[in-house]
Amino acid sequence: MKISVVGGGYVGLITGACLAEKSYHVTIIDIDKKKIDAINLGRSPIYEKGLEELLARHSGKNLLASTGYESVRDSEISIICVGTPMGEDGSADLKYIVSAAESIGRELKNSGGYHVVTVKSTVPPSTTSGTVVPAVMSASENNPNIGFAMNPEFLREGIAVDDFMNPDRVVIGSDDKKSGDLVESLYSDFNVRILRTGLVSAEMIKYASNSFLATKISFSNEVGNICKSFGIDVYEVMEGVGLDHRISPYFLNAGCGFGGSCFPKDVSALIHLAKSKGVDPVLLRSVLKVNEVQPILIVDILKKHLGDLNGKRIAVLGLAFKGDTDDIRDSRAVPAIERLIMEGADVHAFDPMANENMKAVFPEITYHDSAAGALEDADGCLVMTEWPEFSRLDKEFDKMKKRVIIEGRRILSIPDAEGICW
Numbered sequence: 001m002k003i004s005v006v007g008g009g010y011v012g013l014i015t016g017a018c019l020a021e022k023s024y025h026v027t028i029i030d031i032d033k034k035k036i037d038a039i040n041l042g043r044s045p046i047y048e049k050g051l052e053e054l055l056a057r058h059s060g061k062n063l064l065a066s067t068g069y070e071s072v073r074d075s076e077i078s079i080i081c082v083g084t085p086m087g088e089d090g091s092a093d094l095k096y097i098v099s100a101a102e103s104i105g106r107e108l109k110n111s112g113g114y115h116v117v118t119v120k121s122t123v124p125p126s127t128t129s130g131t132v133v134p135a136v137m138s139a140s141e142n143n144p145n146i147g148f149a150m151n152p153e154f155l156r157e158g159i160a161v162d163d164f165m166n167p168d169r170v171v172i173g174s175d176d177k178k179s180g181d182l183v184e185s186l187y188s189d190f191n192v193r194i195l196r197t198g199l200v201s202a203e204m205i206k207y208a209s210n211s212f213l214a215t216k217i218s219f220s221n222e223v224g225n226i227c228k229s230f231g232i233d234v235y236e237v238m239e240g241v242g243l244d245h246r247i248s249p250y251f252l253n254a255g256c257g258f259g260g261s262c263f264p265k266d267v268s269a270l271i272h273l274a275k276s277k278g279v280d281p282v283l284l285r286s287v288l289k290v291n292e293v294q295p296i297l298i299v300d301i302l303k304k305h306l307g308d309l310n311g312k313r314i315a316v317l318g319l320a321f322k323g324d325t326d327d328i329r330d331s332r333a334v335p336a337i338e339r340l341i342m343e344g345a346d347v348h349a350f351d352p353m354a355n356e357n358m359k360a361v362f363p364e365i366t367y368h369d370s371a372a373g374a375l376e377d378a379d380g381c382l383v384m385t386e387w388p389e390f391s392r393l394d395k396e397f398d399k400m401k402k403r404v405i406i407e408g409r410r411i412l413s414i415p416d417a418e419g420i421c422w
Contacts (some may be wrong), residue, residue: 001024001025001076001077001185001186002023002024002025002026002027002071002073002074002075002076003016003019003025003026003027003075003076003077003078003079003186004026004027004029004069004072004075004077004078004079004104005019005026005028005029005078005079005081006029006069006078006079006080006081006082006100006103006104006133007028007030007031007037007080007081007082007083007100007121008028008029008032008035008039009030009039009046009064009082009083009156010046010048010157010160010261011081011120011121011153011155011326012028012030012079012081012082012120013028013039013044013045013046013048013051014048014051014155014160014161014164015079015081015120015153015164015229016028016095016146017051017054017055017058017063017064017161017165018054018161018165020058020061020062020063021054021057021058021165021186022189023062023150024062024186025062026058026062026063026064027062027063027064027066027067027071027075027187028063028065029065029066029068029069029071029072029251030065030067031067031068031387032067033067035065036065036066036067036153038238039055039059040060040064040065041059041063041064042055042056042059042060042293046326046327046372047157047325047326048160048161048325048352049158049159049162049324050161050162051160051161054161066388069103069106069107070107071110072103072104072108072115073107073111073195075115076114076115076182077115077116077118077182077183077186078099078104078115078116078117078118079118079119079123079151080094080097080101080104080117080118080119080120080121080122080132080218081120081153082097082099082100082121083096083122083261084097084121084247084265084269085121085265086264086265086269086352087198087266089272090120090268090269090271090272091124091268091269091272091273092122092123092124092127092265092269092272094123094124094127094131095136095319097119097121097123097127097131097132098131098135101117101131101132101135101136101139102135102136102138102139102203103139103148104117104136104139105135105136105137105138105139105140105143105234105292106139106140106145108136108139108140108143108145109139109141109143111140111141111143111145112145113145114147114178114182115145115146115147116146116147116148116149116179116182116183117132117136117146117147117148117149118148118150118151119132119148119149119150119151119161119203120151120152120153122152122153122206122207122210122262122266123150123203123209124181124203124207124269124273125200125203125273126199126200126203126206127203128148128149128150128173128199128200129148129175129199129200132148136148139141146197147174147176147178147179147182148174148175148179149172149174149180149183149199150172150173150174150178150199150202150203151170151172151173151183151202152171152203152205152206154167154168154169154206154209156332157260157261157321157325157327158322158323158324158325159320159324159325160245160357165190166192167190167192168192168193169193169194169195169362170184170187170190170192170193170194170195171194171195171197171202171205171206172184172194172195172196172197172202172368173196173197173198173199173200173201173202173203174196174198174199175198175199175275175366177206178344182190182286184196188319206266207218207266207269207270207273208270210262210263210266210267211266211267211270211287213251213263213286214258214263214264214266214267214291215248215283215284215287216250216251216252217251217253217256217257217258217263217291218258218287218288218291219370220234220238220251220252220253220254221254221255221256221257221290221291221294221421222290223237223238223254223344224238224254224255224420224422225297225421226370227254227421227422228419228420228421228422233422234254234421234422235253235410235422238252238254239254253409253410254330254410254419254420254421254422255294255407255408255409255410255419255421256294256297256298256336256384256408256420257291257292257294257295257332257422258291258321258330258332259321259322259329259330259331259332259334260321260322260327260329260330260331261327261329261330263330264288264330265286265293265330267287267288267323267324268288270284271284271285271288282328292335293330294332294408294420295333295334295335295336295339295384295408296335296336296339297420298336298382298384298406298408299336299339299340299382299419299421301406301418302314302380302382302404302406303343305380305404305406305418306379306380306402306404308343308346309340309343309344309380310343310344310345311338311344311345311346311414312345312346312376312379312380313345313346313348313378313379313401314340314345314346314347314378314379314381314382315348315349315350315374315375315378315380315381315382316333316336316337316340316347316348316349316350316374316381316382316384316402317349317350317351317371317374317375317382317383317384317385317387317390317393318333318350318351318383318384318385318386318387318390318409319331319333319349319350319351319355319384319385320333320353320354320357320360320385321333321352321385322385322386323385323386323387323388324355324356325354326353326354326356327354327357328354328357328358328361331354331358331384331385331409332384333349333358333384333385336363336382336384336408337349337362337365340382341362341364341365343416346364346366347365347366348365348366348367348370348373348374348378349365349366349367349368349374350367350368350369350370350371350373350374351361351385351387352387352389354364355367355369358359371389371390371393371396372396372399375393375396375397375399375400376399376400377399377400377401378399378400378401378402379400379401379402379404380400380402380404380405380406381397381400381404381405381406382406382408383405383406383407383408383409383411383412383417384408384409385409386409386410386411387411388411390411390412391411391412391413393412394414397414404418405417405418406419406420407419407420409422410422
């Protein structure tokens with residue numbers, strides 16, 4: 001089967017590479033020529049564990065990349081994986097979705113074979129039927145041989161390749177059986193439960209899933225803030241909570257909050273959708289409020305130890321929003337560094353993968369190629385990302401002028417480190 005994947009970003013690149021690993025013939029379409037050239041040379045434009053190996057194995061063989069949409073004409077399925085960034089009002093910006101749909105439609109105008117346009121991007125409920133279908137059908141001059149489906153992704157950055165190859169569920173939304181059946185055939189070699197729904201339900205499943213996980217995190221953080229006021233260990237408390245099979249232990253780790261490309265924008269989009277329907281999403285608004293407060297709290301804790309931060313050298317370890325990625329989108333390190341700069345601190349930062357990406361946001365702070373360099377002569381330190389190597393830094397912390405270490409993620413085992421919630 002031939003597949004066109006529209007969008008060579010995080011989701012599109014993982015999707016294309018993993019489907020190539022399953023022996024499909026895949027063409028990734030993206031407007032960024034540098035990215036396309038890298039993919040065709042077998043080099044990954046992003047850091048993701050296992051991805052480089054897949055590209056090296058399949059690029060130039062059954063995985064190609066192009067800036068044009070010509071491959072759509074010869075494909076049986078097109079998978080839309082473009083971004084849906086958050087607009088100024090919190091809603092999902094669908095301009096890339098519309099552009100992709102129109103481009104696909106133009107290529108299918110004279111196509112005689114049956115083709116399914118599948119949305120994998122996270123989109124508000126009714127986007128596929130209300131936006132994608134009209135755009136494709138108009139551009140294709142109402143070609144009757146086009147079907148539509150929604151196949152949301154549930155990938156976790158850092159382990160996305162494994163998540164795609166070993167999913168805990170596959171959701172396929174379609175309003176006709178033929179379209180859904182063709183998309184389901186993509187997963188014939190996967191040992192996974194497949195849930196078939198309508199288009200709108202599949203779209204809502206993705207929003208509801210991400211919003212629920214974000215809610216668990218903010219709940220744990222709020223409980224953590226309460227636990228700290230009592231002088232008890234929130235991790236001990238949440239371990240007991242997570243043993244309840246109705247709750248599970250996942251996403252109960254208290255800390256400085258959630259970030260990344262999904263949770264913040266998806267919760268915001270669902271809030272906007274609810275308001276547009278006259279529903280007040282009280283819980284979801286609170287989820288975001290707790291998340292906004294956490295990275296400010298960690299700076300406040302630092303100030304309790306050091307007083308005025310003006311002129312003080314502060315090390316920030318971890319810039320990516322989580323370990324095993326170079327993604328800084330909505331990283332909790334960003335508001336923490338903003339507050340440190342506002343307080344007049346001299347910020348020295350290190351991340352194993354994300355230094356270059358963060359330089360585009362904060363060119364004025366000092367970056368180091370090691371944790372030891374950032375820690376040398378520091379008055380204080382904030383640990384913002386759970387990189388495993390940070391757990392082995394005890395001797396490096398001795399390079400600090402004052403050994404004041406505040407954790408936003410529970411990664412350290414040294415007794416003198418203080419946690420944001422513990």
